[in-house]
Amino acid sequence: xxxxxxxxxxxxxxxxxxxIEQTLEKVATLFY
Amino acid sequence: xxxxxxxxxxxxxxxxxxxxxxxAALAVHLSIGQAxxxxxxxxxxxxxxxxxxxxxxxxxxxxxxxxxxxLGISAAVFGRWVEEGGPxxxxxxxxxxxxxxxxxxxxxxxxxxxxxxVLGYGVLGGCGLGLGYISPVSTLMKWFPDxxxxxxxxxxxGFGGGAxxxxxxxxxxxxxxxTATSQGVIETMLVMGALYFVYMMIGAFTVKVPEPGWRPAxxxxxxxxxxxxxxxxxxxxxxxxxxxxYLLWGVLCLNVTAGIGVLSQASPMIxxxxxxxxxxxxxxxxxxxxxxxxxxxxxxxxxxxxxxxRRNTYMIFFALGVVLYLAVPTTGQIGSIPLFVLGFAIxxxxxxxxxxxxxxxxxxxxxxxxxxxxxxxxxxxxxxxGVAGPFLVNYxxxxxxxxxxxxxxAYTITMYIMAALLAVGFACNYFVTAVNARHHFRNAAPSxxx
Numbered sequence: 001x002x003x004x005x006x007x008x009x010x011x012x013x014x015x016x017x018x019x020i021e022q023t024l025e026k027v028a029t030l031f032y
Numbered sequence: 033x034x035x036x037x038x039x040x041x042x043x044x045x046x047x048x049x050x051x052x053x054x055x056a057a058l059a060v061h062l063s064i065g066q067a068x069x070x071x072x073x074x075x076x077x078x079x080x081x082x083x084x085x086x087x088x089x090x091x092x093x094x095x096x097x098x099x100x101x102x103l104g105i106s107a108a109v110f111g112r113w114v115e116e117g118g119p120x121x122x123x124x125x126x127x128x129x130x131x132x133x134x135x136x137x138x139x140x141x142x143x144x145x146x147x148x149x150v151l152g153y154g155v156l157g158g159c160g161l162g163l164g165y166i167s168p169v170s171t172l173m174k175w176f177p178d179x180x181x182x183x184x185x186x187x188x189x190g191f192g193g194g195a196x197x198x199x200x201x202x203x204x205x206x207x208x209x210x211t212a213t214s215q216g217v218i219e220t221m222l223v224m225g226a227l228y229f230v231y232m233m234i235g236a237f238t239v240k241v242p243e244p245g246w247r248p249a250x251x252x253x254x255x256x257x258x259x260x261x262x263x264x265x266x267x268x269x270x271x272x273x274x275x276x277x278y279l280l281w282g283v284l285c286l287n288v289t290a291g292i293g294v295l296s297q298a299s300p301m302i303x304x305x306x307x308x309x310x311x312x313x314x315x316x317x318x319x320x321x322x323x324x325x326x327x328x329x330x331x332x333x334x335x336x337x338x339x340x341x342r343r344n345t346y347m348i349f350f351a352l353g354v355v356l357y358l359a360v361p362t363t364g365q366i367g368s369i370p371l372f373v374l375g376f377a378i379x380x381x382x383x384x385x386x387x388x389x390x391x392x393x394x395x396x397x398x399x400x401x402x403x404x405x406x407x408x409x410x411x412x413x414x415x416x417x418g419v420a421g422p423f424l425v426n427y428x429x430x431x432x433x434x435x436x437x438x439x440x441x442a443y444t445i446t447m448y449i450m451a452a453l454l455a456v457g458f459a460c461n462y463f464v465t466a467v468n469a470r471h472h473f474r475n476a477a478p479s480x481x482x
Contacts, residue, residue, distance in 0.1 A: 008055040011234060012062060012190070019196030023320040030317035030373070 039118025044240035050175040050248070052238065057168030057187035059235030060123050063228040064130060064164040065194015067103075068323075070096050070153070072202045076215040080141065087146055094146075095153050097419060102158025104415030107166050111408025112268055114163060119171045119239045126164030127232035133157025134225030138218045162411065164232065165191065169391045170404035174242050177400075178251050181342070181392040185334025188388040192327030198224075260343055260464070264472040265399035271406045274471045276397050279460045283346055284390050285413035285420075286457035290353060290450045291326075291383025293421035294376060297429070298322055304439040305364040305372065318373060325377040326384040333385025334392065342393035343464055349382040350458035357451035361444040387414075397467055424449065 035041060077092050114122040136152025168187050176183035205223055209216030247253075257263050271277050294301070299315040310318070337345040356375045363372040390410065395403045425446050432442040 002049070005049060005052055008052060008234075008238060012055045012058040015062060015197045016058075016190075016193050019193055019198075019200070020324070022200040023196045023324055026320035027317045027324065029311075029313045030321065 037117075037121040037124055039116075039121070039241060042118050042120045042239060042241050043243050044246075046243075048240060048242075050242075053168075053172060053175050053240060054183065054186050056123075056235040056239040057172055058190040059238075060126065060164045060168060060232050061187050061190030062194045062197060063232045063235075064126070064161045065191040066198035066202075066224070066228065067096065067099055067157075067161055068192075068195030069198035069202060070099070072199050072206075073217060073220075076206055076217050077141070079215055080144065080217065085144075091146055094150055098150050098154030099158040099161060100418035101415045102155050103161040103165065104412040104418075106159040106162030107408035107411040108162075109408075110159075110163060111166060111405035112402070114166055114408065115170060115268075115402055115404045118241055119167045120236050122163050122167035123232060123236035123239060126160045126167060127229050127236060128160070129156050130160025130164060130232065131225040131229035133160055134221045134228070138221035138225070141218050141221065162408070165411070166404050166408045168235075168239065169407055170400060171239065171241050173391065173395050173400055173403060174246070176248075177253070178248055179335070179338050180395055181338040181389060182331075182335040184391040185331045185388040188334070188391075189327055189330040189384075191387070192323065192330050192384050196323055196327065258341065260341065260466055261396045262399055262467060262472075264467075264469070265401035266397075266406075266467060266471050267473050268402040268405040268409065270471050270473070271398050271402070271467075272409065274398075274467050276464055276467050277406070277410070279464050280390065280393060280397070281410055281413045282460035283457055283464075284386060284410060285417045286453050286460065287346075287349060287353075287383065287386035288414055288417035289421040289424065290357070290454050290457075291380060291386070291421070292417055293425035293446070293450065294379065295322060295326070295383070296422040297425050298376070301443055302369075302372070305443060306367065306369055307440055309367075309369065318376075321373065321377060322380040325381040329381025329384035330388035333382065334388035337389045337392060342389055342396055343461060345385070345389050346393070346461040347458065349386055350454045350461060353379060353382055353454040354451045354458070357447045357454065360447045361441075364440065364443075397464075399473075401473060 073095075074089055074092050078086050078089060080086055110122075133153045133156035136156055137149045138152075140146070140148030140150075140152055169184055172183040172187055173180040202220055202224065205220040206216040209219035253263070266274070298319045299312070302318050303310050303312065303315050333345060333349075356379050360372065360375050363375060391403065391407050394406050394410065398406055428446045428449065429442045432445060433439060
């Protein structure tokens with residue numbers, strides 16, 4: 001795991017995690 | 033700059049870690065996946081002027097349809113150019129097209145000319161979608177000859193994930209830029225165009241291709257290739273003379289038609305099938321869940337296909353799809369929302385899986401030499417399905433309601449038609465056999481084969 005590898009995966013991982021978190025918030029409305 | 037973009041300047045040095053390549057591919061796919069979230073602009077764009085002169089939802093719906101049509105057209109026309117020039121040039125061009133599509137559309141909104149908006153996002157942006165979509169596919173398969181399904185599944189998963197990012201992002205930006213006299217659409221488009229340009233450039237500047245003949249350390253190709261996995265190569269033009277190309281075109285088209293029709297109508301469908309029991313907010317949650325399964329299915333099914341084979345994977349898609357589509361009306365009749373949601377979640381996972389597994393299926397059939405270009409031509413099936421799927425669902429539903437069928441029951445026939453389409457897809461997939469040797473590329477050097 002080089003710094004470049006970590007940086008690249010964070011660059012794509014953080015926005016994706018944000019998108020998934022936002023979607024899960026919406027999905028939660030299905031269960032209330 | 034042009035030399036920097038050349039394929040020869042993107043060859044990885046010895047010892048290069050291949051796991052640096054998927055994030056580059058993901059950066060591009062996460063960006064262009066915004067296309068699935070374009071509907072977040074729909075409502076604000078019907079209120080731009082605040083008068084009856086505003087655009088209708090139907091007119092704005094053109095944006096997505098034209099973009100998907102140009103995705104298929106550009107992927108088909110420029111597939112060979114992408115293959116020959118390498119991924120960096122293609123990603124760079126895709127970034128230019130996609131971001132300038134936003135800029136031109138913002139100008140179109142400013143002067144309130146719909147044709148300029150469609151020309152920008154639909155045509156220019158659509159070309160960015162097509163080039164960006166196919167640009168990393170063959171590169172990933174060359175880096176991961178041992179796990180081609182997983183590698184392309186990872187990138188194409190990004191296309192599904194892109195919508196999950198773009199939807200909240202565009203809503204937040206429009207809310208930020210909104211004033212008493214403006215919906216904030218122009219500013220949002222300009223910011224998104226700039227953001228996506230930078231993000232896609234990260235992909236373009238980091239992508240690398242393996243040197244000819246490269247193999248993962250310790251990996252040797254199986255001495256006896258698996259059934260339906262060729263070690264030969266097929267030229268893109270020759271591939272189009274093979275029966276298998278058209279069978280796989282049908283496989284993709286039918287799988288996508290069945291899924292995209294449901295995806296486009298998911299929110300009203302769940303509300304109408306369970307009247308009074310599902311709120312608009314909960315329906316939004318249902319759409320979100322489908323998007324998640326669409327994304328996860330891309331990685332899951334494509335990775336699974338490395339173990340069970342591509343043909344078997346599609347057999348599962350079509351057989352299980354038929355069963356689930358036939359069962360959905362029953363879940364409505366017995367009033368079971370959990371079973372209804374579960375059924376469609378699995379269907380949408382297979383919709384995504386269909387997209388993600390097709391590049392590896394093409395590689396198995398036609399080899400890696402022109403797989404990107406062949407994939408590009410096959411994506412015209414997506415364009416056709418993008419128009420046919422929503423049309424089928426909308427038209428059949430409206431026809432039934434006009435003839436006195438209750439809204440809750442209006443989807444029953446549609447589901448049965450979707451099941452029939454999937455049964456045809458099953459037949460197409462069933463008849464896929466190895467490509468005849470007369471289509472094989474005769475002078476394939478070992479380097480080209482890799």
